[in-house]
Every structure is written in structure tokens, then in C-alpha cells.
Amino acid sequence: MSSVKPNTSTPVLEHDQVADNTAGYVANFSVKESPILRLKKFLHTYPIAAPSIVLLLAIFGFSLLIGNRFLHPFNLSLILQQVTIIGVIGVAQTLIILTAGIDLSVGAIMVLCSVVMGRMAIDLGLEAWLALALGISVGALAGFINGLLITRLKIPPFIATLGSWNVFFAINLWYSKSETIRSQDISSIAPLLQWTGETINFFGARLTYGSLLMLGLFFLIWYALNWTSWGRHVYATGDDPDAARLAGIQTNRILMSVYVLAGIVCAVGAWVLIGRIGSISPQAGYTANLDSITAVVIGGCSLFGGRGSIYGTLIGALVVGVFRNGLALAGVDVLWQEFTVGILIILAVGVDQWIRRGTA
Amino acid sequence: MSIDYQQTPVLKASGLVKRYGSVTAIDNADFELFPGEILAVIGDNGAGKSSLIKALSGALVPDEGEVWLDGQKVVFNTPMEARELGIETVYQNLAVSPALNIADNLYLGREIRKPGFLGKYLRMLDKKAMEQNAKAKMTELGLLTIQNMSQAVESLSGGQRQGVAVARSALFGSKVVIMDEPTAALGVKESRRVLNLIKEVRDRGLPIVLISHNMPHVFEVADRIHIHRLGKCAGIVTPQSHSMSDAVAIMTGAMEIEAA
Numbered sequence: 070m071s072s073v074k075p076n077t078s079t080p081v082l083e084h085d086q087v088a089d090n091t092a093g094y095v096a097n098f099s100v101k102e103s104p105i106l107r108l109k110k111f112l113h114t115y116p117i118a119a120p121s122i123v124l125l126l127a128i129f130g131f132s133l134l135i136g137n138r139f140l141h142p143f144n145l146s147l148i149l150q151q152v153t154i155i156g157v158i159g160v161a162q163t164l165i166i167l168t169a170g171i172d173l174s175v176g177a178i179m180v181l182c183s184v185v186m187g188r189m190a191i192d193l194g195l196e197a198w199l200a201l202a203l204g205i206s207v208g209a210l211a212g213f214i215n216g217l218l219i220t221r222l223k224i225p226p227f228i229a230t231l232g233s234w235n236v237f238f239a240i241n242l243w244y245s246k247s248e249t250i251r252s253q254d255i256s257s258i259a260p261l262l263q264w265t266g267e268t269i270n271f272f273g274a275r276l277t278y279g280s281l282l283m284l285g286l287f288f289l290i291w292y293a294l295n296w297t298s299w300g301r302h303v304y305a306t307g308d309d310p311d312a313a314r315l316a317g318i319q320t321n322r323i324l325m326s327v328y329v330l331a332g333i334v335c336a337v338g339a340w341v342l343i344g345r346i347g348s349i350s351p352q353a354g355y356t357a358n359l360d361s362i363t364a365v366v367i368g369g370c371s372l373f374g375g376r377g378s379i380y381g382t383l384i385g386a387l388v389v390g391v392f393r394n395g396l397a398l399a400g401v402d403v404l405w406q407e408f409t410v411g412i413l414i415i416l417a418v419g420v421d422q423w424i425r426r427g428t429a
Numbered sequence: 430m431s432i433d434y435q436q437t438p439v440l441k442a443s444g445l446v447k448r449y450g451s452v453t454a455i456d457n458a459d460f461e462l463f464p465g466e467i468l469a470v471i472g473d474n475g476a477g478k479s480s481l482i483k484a485l486s487g488a489l490v491p492d493e494g495e496v497w498l499d500g501q502k503v504v505f506n507t508p509m510e511a512r513e514l515g516i517e518t519v520y521q522n523l524a525v526s527p528a529l530n531i532a533d534n535l536y537l538g539r540e541i542r543k544p545g546f547l548g549k550y551l552r553m554l555d556k557k558a559m560e561q562n563a564k565a566k567m568t569e570l571g572l573l574t575i576q577n578m579s580q581a582v583e584s585l586s587g588g589q590r591q592g593v594a595v596a597r598s599a600l601f602g603s604k605v606v607i608m609d610e611p612t613a614a615l616g617v618k619e620s621r622r623v624l625n626l627i628k629e630v631r632d633r634g635l636p637i638v639l640i641s642h643n644m645p646h647v648f649e650v651a652d653r654i655h656i657h658r659l660g661k662c663a664g665i666v667t668p669q670s671h672s673m674s675d676a677v678a679i680m681t682g683a684m685e686i687e688a689a
Contacts, residue, residue, distance in 0.1 A: 297552045298540040301533055308528040315524035317509050317538035375528045 112424045116369045116377060119420055120384040123367075123413075127388060131395035139398055146274035152390035154179075154345060155360045156283045157338040159368075159382040160290050161331035162361040167294075168307040168327050169374025170219065170226035175335050176357035177237035178211045182339035184241050187250040187349035190259035197261035205336040211237055212332020216325040234358065245351035252347035265344025279341040286337065291379045303327060308375025363389060363410060367417045388413065432466045432652055437500045439464050439636050440485060440516070440605050445494035447480055454480035455491060456660030462605060467627065467637045469647040472657030473680055479609070481657060482640055486518040486607050487511035498604060517602030519594045521609040527583035532556070532563040534582050535597050566600050567592070570629055588619025592626060599630045606630060607638045612646055624650055644673045656680050 112119050132140045158175050165172045186204035189195045195203070211233070218229040255262055265279035294300035305313040306320045313320050342354055368385030370377025392413065393406045440462040447455040454477045462468050472478040483489040485496065487505030496503050498514055505511040508518065525534045536559045542548035543555040560578045567578075572592045582590055591611055598606045608627065612620040620643075627650055631637050641647050647654060648668045656663045656679045664679050664686035671679075678684035 292551075296554050296556075298542075298554065299552075301529065301537065301540060301554070305526045305529060305533075305537055308526045312524045312526050313537070315508070315520055316526075316534075317512060375526070 109424055112420070117381050117384065119424075120368050120381055120388060120417070124384050124388050124391065127391045127395065131391065131398070135395065135398050139395060142272055142274035144394065144398070146271075146276055146280075148387070148390045148394045149280045150275075150277055150345070151394065152364075152386040153277065153280045153283045154338060154342055154354065154357060155364050155389070156383060156386045157286060157341050158335060158357045158361040159364040159386050160283075160286050160379065161334040161338070162358075162365050163368075163370055163377065163379050163382045164290065164303065164327050164331050164334075165226070166307075166362075166365050166370050166372060167303055167374060167377060168324055169310075169372075170307075170324070170327075171230065171362065171372070172215065172226065172328075172331060173230040173358050174211070174215060174234040174237055175331065175338075175361055176355050176359075177234045177241065178208055178332055178335040179338045179342060179357055180351060180354050181211065181237050181241040181244070182208045182336040183342050183349050183353070184245040184250075184351055186262055186339060186343065187255065188244065190262060191250055191254050194258075197259035200259060201261065201340065204339055205333055208332040208334075208336025208339070209329050210332070212329040212335070213325070215332070216328030219328065220321040220324050238355070241351050245349075247351055249351070250349040255343070255347070255349065262340065262343045262349075263347060265341045266347065267344070277344065279344045282337065282341060286334065287379060287383050290334075294379055299323070299326070304375050306374075360389070363414055367413055369417070369421065371421065372418075385417075432463050434463055436464065438462055438497070439499060440638075441497040442481075442485060443495055445481065445484055445491045445496075447484060447489060447491045453660055455484060455494075458494075458657070458661045460485065460655065460662065462636050462638055464636055465631065465634060466652040467631050467639055467650050469639045469641060469651035469654045470657060471641065471644075471647055471654060471676065471680060476657045476680070477660040478640055478657040480660075482518075482607060482609060482638065485511075485638070486516060488518075512601075515602060515604030516607065517598035517605070518607040519591075519598050519609065519611055521611075521613060525582050525590055525593055528581055530579045530581050531567070531585075531593055532560045532578040534593055535559070535563045535566070535600060539601065562600075563596075566596050570596055570599060570626055572596065572626070586619065588615050588622050591615065591619070591623050595623065595626050595630065599633070599635065602635055604636075605638065606635050607640075609640045610642065611639070612641065612643060620646065644676065648673055648676075656686075658682060 138144065158179060161175050162172060182204040185207045186200045189200035189203050190197050215226075215230055215233055218224045218233065219226050222229075224232075252263075265282060266277055268275040268277050294303060302313065302318045302323050305316065305318055306323045310320050313323075338357070343349055346353055364386040365377070365382050366372070366385065367388050368377065368381030368383070370381055389410055392409050396406050396409060397403075438461040440460070442458065442460040445455045445458045445460070446453070456477070458477070458481055460481065470478050470482065480489065484491045487508040487510050490504075490506055496505070498516070503514060511518075526537065529537065541555045541558050541562075543553045547553040548555065563578045570592070572589070582593060585593070595608070595611065598608070611627070612623050615623060624646055627637060627639065639647070639651065651668060654666050654668070654671075654676060656666065656676060658680060659682075663682075666676060666679070666686070675684065679686055
């Protein structure tokens with residue numbers, strides 16, 4: 070074998086440096102800045118805009134249709150009360166959907182926690198605050214189990230929570246013996262559990278502490294998502310888990326924290342639920358899982374993770390609340406409320422897909 | 430720029446071996462990177478260059494052999510450990526989060542918190558500081574075309590995204606920057622920008638390991654070229670001593686080089 074001859078020619082390779090003096094694009098497409106395209110861009114930049122517009126249009130439409138009865142502070146605060154539970158559970162669902170997951174067990178966790186709170190306080194006679202704390206621990210434990218199934222056993226979130234939904238709901242029926250705890254018992258023994266249902270008068274509006282608790286929860290999670298490292302890591306994990314891992318984020322730890330936090334939020338939802346209906350029923354709130362997904366989707370959160378805002382969910386829940394309330398006041402049959410919500414979901418996802426196409 | 434090849438290498442490996450079952454990906458390979466240089470690593474597909482790079486960046490743990498950083502023996506079990514010691518890697522598949530903005534991406538995993546009560550107890554991020562630092566770094570590296578640090582990365586072109594990844598490595602890499610095929614997915618003009626960026630980073634004193642298939646790019650920016658073949662170093666050449674076809678000949682085994 071011969072050794073290599075040194076190459077004396079200077080290896081200055083400038084064959085592609087001519088590109089330096091060209092325009093900065095390879096291909097040029099003439100783009101007509103039509104108003105529709107501009108709208109698309111606007112909606113893409115501000116994902117919260119679309120649900121906000123729908124909410125304003127709905128409020129405007131129903132106030133024209135029904136008038137003062139709809140716009141009365143009492144009715145508006147009633148809408149807020151009606152969306153409180155879905156709002157709280159929606160906070161939990163938003164956290165999970167941001168990580169590209171889904172949680173079908175949120176409703177079951179909430180009911181289970183409410184039963185635990187009730188039985189601890191009423192049957193075992195524990196202090197109300199202790200019963201509350203135990204209920205919240207059960208929520209955290211339930212979220213922890215979901216997180217384990219998803220991060221350790223690598224079961225897709227949809228299947229993992231479909232399974233745990235049934236398991237949690239069965240445990241709830243067994244533990245409660247399918248019996249409802251009466252409202253009078255709660256108010257005489259552990260009134261703290263019903264605190265979330267108490268109202269304060271505010272210019273004719275009747276705000277419950279539960280609604281205020283919900284708004285506080287939204288603010289808290291908004292802060293955590295937007296102003297802490299943890300929040301950035303939640304978005305990054307949902308957006309592109311591989312990139313997040315390469316950037317040094319322990320994605321499994323983030324997922325665990327999200328599921329545990331969602332469980333705790335569901336337990337807070339249980340407290341709000343007790344305040345709202347007064348009694349504790351093992352059958353209450355079983356549709357909360359699907360309703361929460363509805364609120365998140367109408368609020369503009371992407372089911373593929375990493376995109377969306379927590380306030381979108383609040384607006385999404387309010388949109389559903391306004392439509393249900395408005396249609397009810399207009400005397401429309403309940404089945405048409407369901408119909409409208411269905412159309413809204415499909416529209417929300419359709420608009421979302423349309424915005425994504427060609428602007429990203 | 431002249432490089433002193435007598436000094437201690439920044440990053441050195443000797444006798445690295447990695448086997449996958451009956452396949453030997455790294456076969457007693459040696460590696461040296463000196464301060465202030467761009468060392469290109471070239472090799473045919475399957476020659477084991479990515480395994481070598483992974484062993485240096487902590488992404489895989491070699492079965493045998495030793496790695497030294499600044500003359501100190503080190504063992505990396507995860508990429509994080511290598512990172513903490515100042516070895517930054519720019520991955521081929523762009524480790525950036527498309528929906529996050531530029532500043533968030535630069536600081537992903539290493540966010541700055543506000544001083545005082547807000548940062549300590551409320552763990553509040555110092556978005557302003559991160560945006561300002563991000564902007565300063567991008568400007569310093571000549572990425573002036575990107576002005577708005579709160580722009581989502583998905584709205585950037587491929588070259589600009591690569592620029593974000595390079596800027597991140599330059600921002601945090603204190604010892605070595607490893608770049609895996611940084612120009613592979615880019616057009617001619619964008620590649621040029623990234624190459625200039627690589628030189629810019631080198632001129633700031635950070636040595637770079639550049640893995641590339643693109644011979645013209647390698648010959649343009651590299652100070653030395655490490656040619657990998659059959660799991661080990663087949664020779665080290667410089668763009669002055671050898672031509673591109675020599676390098677390809679050594680890479681494919683058509684030519685052998687005497688002990689470098």
C-alpha cells in the first residue's frame with residue numbers, strides 16, 4: 070500500500086459561496102394577503118382568540134334573543150356556578166392534554182374523593198379539615214397510579230385512564246355502598262365540606278366560594294405554566310418529548326407531576342361538587358370526564374400536546390355554559406343543548422385544523 | 430489561526446470499545462481534540478462515527494477505554510453528565526421544541542429565575558433576562574435576522590432553527606461543542622450561514638467536533654479531519670495535506686495512511 074502524497078493545492082472551496090450574494094430564498098411564492106389568510110394568521114398567533122370570539126358572539130346573540138333575563142347579574146353568576154365543576158376538572162384535563170395525554174378518569178377520581186371526604190367526616194367522625202385533606206390525598210394517589218401506568222408500564226394515556234376510570238368508579242361504588250350521604254347530615258356534622266356552595270352577594274350576582282376557588286385555581290395553574298420552569302417543561306414534554314429529553318428534561322418526572330397534580334385538582338373539584346349539590350352521591354359527576362375534554366377542546370387546546378392555554382379552557386367551559394343556559398332560557402328542549410355542544414366541539418376542532426394548515 | 434498540538438487535548442479518548450452482540454461498533458478507537466480547533470469526523474455509513482460521538486457525549490457508555498477531559502479522566506453515564514462538564518451536543522434531529530419561543534428554547538432545562546423572593550419562593554422565571562441574553566447571543570453570532578425572541582421556533586426556517594440550536598450550545602458549552610450533521614437538512618445558502626456560525630463559535634475559543642458527510646463543508650471549515658473506518662481512526666489529515674479524493678480513498682479503504 071502506498072502512503073498518501075501531500076496535496077499542495079490550497080483547498081479553498083468557495084464553490085457555494087456565490088450563494089452569499091443571492092436573495093435569501095430558494096423559491097418564491099406569491100402570497101396574496103387576503104383577509105381570510107390574515108384572519109388565519111391572527112387566530113394562529115392568538116389561539117385564545119377563536120373561543121373568545123365565540124363566547125362574545127354567544128353572549129351577544131342570547132342577550133338579543135332573550136334580553137334582560139339573560140344579562141341579569143343573577144343569571145350570569147348562575148352560569149358561572151354551573152360551569153364551576155367543569156372548570157375545575159377542566160384545569161386538570163388541560164394539564165394532561167398539554168402533555169399530549171388524555172385523562173378519562175378525572176370524573177371518577179372526583180366522585181371517589183367526594184365519597185372519601187364524606188364518609189371520613191360523617192361515618193368516621195373525623196374533623197372536617199382532616200377528611201378534606203384525606204380526600205385530597207386520595208386524589209393525589211389516584212393521579213400517581215395513572216402516572217405510574219403511563220410512565221413505567223408505558224400504557225397509552227387513553228387506555229390507562231380508561232382502565233383506571235372503571236377501577237376508580239367501582240371502588241367508589243364499593244366504598245360508598247352505593248349510598249348517598251344526605252345534605253342535612255353534612256351541614257350538621259361537617260359544614261366545611263359545603264363551604265364551596267356558600268354564596269356572597271356582589272351587585273345582585275350570587276358568587277359561590279366554589280366559583281372563586283375555581284378562578285383562583287385557574288390563576289395558580291396559569292402562573293405555574295407560564296412563569297415557572299416546570300410549566301415550560303410541561304409544554305416542551307407535550308410538544309416534542311424527544312427534544313425535551315435531549316434538552317435535559319426528565320420527561321417521566323414531568324408526566325408524573327402532571328398526573329399527580331391533576332388528581333389533586335380533581336379532589337378540589339370534589340369539594341366544589343359537594344358544595345354545589347349539597348349531598349354526596351356516588352353517581353354524581355360521572356360525565357365530568359367528557360365535559361372537561363369538551364371545555365379543553367373548545368378552548369383551543371391541541372389534543373396533540375404542547376399548544377393551548379389554561380384560560381382557553383375557562384372560556385371553553387363558559388361557552389358551553391352560556392349555550393346551555395341561553396338555550397334553556399329560550400325554552401329549547403334539553404336534547405338541542407346536547408346537539409349544540411356536539412356541533413361546537415366539531416367546529417372547534419375543525420377551525421383548529423384549518424388554522425394549523427398552511428400557517429405553521 | 431495556528432493550533433498548538435503539543436498542549437493537553439481538551440477531549441481525548443483512547444482504546445474505546447463498544448460491542449452490540451457480535452457487532453463491534455467501536456473497535457479500539459482513539460480520539461483527540463485540541464483547544465481552539467474544528468475537528469471534523471468523517472467516515473462511511475456504519476463506520477462507527479456516531480457511536481464514537483455518542484461515547485464522547487455520554488449518550489452511550491463504552492465497554493472499554495478511557496475518556497479524558499482537560500487531562501482529567503471522566504466517565505459519562507448520561508448526556509447530562511457530559512453537559513454538566515461543559516460538553517454540549519447539537520443533535521442532527523434538532524433538539525428544539527417547535528411550539529416554544531426562541532428564548533424558551535435557548536434556556537430549556539436551564540431557565541433563569543428572578544432574584545429575591547419572587548424567584549426563590551415563587552420560582553418565577555426571569556423572562557426579561559432570558560430574552561435579553563438570548564438576543565445578545567443571537568446578535569453576537571450574527572443571527573440578526575431573527576429579531577423577536579418571543580417568536581415560536583416553528584415559524585423559523587430550517588437554518589434559523591439550526592442557528593438556535595448552535596446558539597444554545599455556544600451559550601452553555603464551556604469546553605467542547607459536538608455537532609452532528611448540522612448542515613444535512615439545509616439548503617445551500619442556509620448551510621453557508623451555519624458554517625459561518627460554526628467558525629464564529631470556534632473563533633470565540635470553543636473547540637468543535639463536526640460530524641459531516643459533506644466533504645466540501647468539511648474541507649472548508651475543519652482544521653483537522655479525523656477519518657473513521659471500521660470502528661477505529663484510519664488517520665488524521667488536514668485540508669492542507671490531503672485532497673478530498675484522498676480523504677474519500679482513506680475513508681473507503683482504497684488508500685492507507687502511515688501512522689498519523
